[in-house]
Amino acid sequence: MHVTSEPAILYFGTPVVIISTLNEDGTANLAPMSSAWWLGWRCMLGLAAYSKTTQNLLRTRECVLNLPSQSEVAAVDRLALTTGTESVPAAKLGRGYRYVKxxxxxxxxxxxxxxxxxxxxxxxxPVQLEAVLEGHHEMAARDAVLRGRALALEVRIQPVHLAPSILMAGHENRIDPDKWRPLIMSFQKFYGLAPHELHDSKLGRVPEETYRSPDVDRGRVVERG
Ligand SMILES: Cc1cc2nc3c(=O)[nH]c(=O)nc-3n(C[C@H](O)[C@H](O)[C@H](O)COP(=O)(O)O)c2cc1C
Structure with a gap:
């Protein structure tokens, strides 16, 4: 029998992403987040509107999505409860956040x-995805209380940089899920994945190449300077 419940958060477990963006003065900001999902070479990011990352992304339209593995968990935790916003918003102060340049x-x-x-x-x-902002959606726009607090931002991936240690042997364009150990945030705690495939996958029989998006060619842009 299930019980009806009211958990305050519904963060069921998603990979952690460290987003790098540029501040107004040209220095870099980093922020861990995990409300992210991918379709093709596009990613949707769920971010608080008042975060420095969101403001930097809306202003410059550029970021890098850096995916830590389980090995980088301590570094991610050192970034927790920090913000690149100089005057820390009241809601963050109340949760113990501090400004870090x-x-x-x-x-x-x-x-x-x-x-x-x-x-x-x-x-x-081990995974670094250079990305540009393609659009954004204001979440809870029809709610007078929640409106303006959170955004869903659509970014398009350009070059993908991968550590050779996570590549499938003999395939320069495939990640081996047995080697890729994402860091998972589940209900504010850090987890990893079970070490091996749990069950044969019917979907896994579909060749990955059938999903290749035209964005891959588009991302092959002239390199900076
Ligand atoms: C593991 C982890 C996951 C997080 N996930 C999110 C998220 O998905 N969306 C979000 O807005 N904040 C998330 N946060 C909180 C942000 O890191 C926090 O708002 C931070 O102050 C943002 O930094 P910034 O203000 O310098 O951009 C997460 C924090 C941690 C440690």
Whole structure:
């Protein structure tokens, strides 16, 4: 028998993404988030409107989505409860957030130049997706109380950078799910995936290449400077 319940949050477990964006003064900001999902070479990001990342993304229309593996969990936790917003919003102050200018320094992570966007990649992350903002949607727009608080932002991926350690042997364009160990946030706690495939997958018999989007060709843009 199920019980009817009212959990305050419904964060059932999604991979963590560290988003890098550029501040007004040209320095980089980093923020961990996990309300993200992918379709083709597009990603939808669920972000609080008052986060520095959201403001940077709306202003510059560029970011890098850096996916940490389980190995980077301590660095992600060092970024938790920090914001790049100098005057910390009241709601964040109440939850113990503090302003941090140098997010790379605090996290112990290192920047590498991107190829097509200005924000840097995070060297330690095995997956680095350079991306541009294509559009955004205001969430809860019809609710007088919640309106303006959160946005769903659609980004288009350009170059994909992968650590060779997660590639499928003999395939330069395939990630091996047995080697890729995403860091999962579930109800504000960190988890990993079970080590092996749980069950044979019918969908897994469909060749990955049948999903290749025209965005892949579009992302093959002239590299920066
Ligand atoms: C693991 C993790 C996942 C998070 N997921 C989200 C998220 O999906 N959306 C969001 O708006 N904030 C999320 N947060 C909170 C942001 O990191 C927080 O708002 C932070 O202050 C943003 O930094 P910024 O203000 O410098 O952009 C998450 C935090 C952690 C540690």
């Amino acid at each position: 140098d997010k790379f320094g605090v996290a112990g992570l290192h920047p590498d130049a991107s190829h097509t966007v200005a924000p840097p990649r995070v060297r330690e992350c």
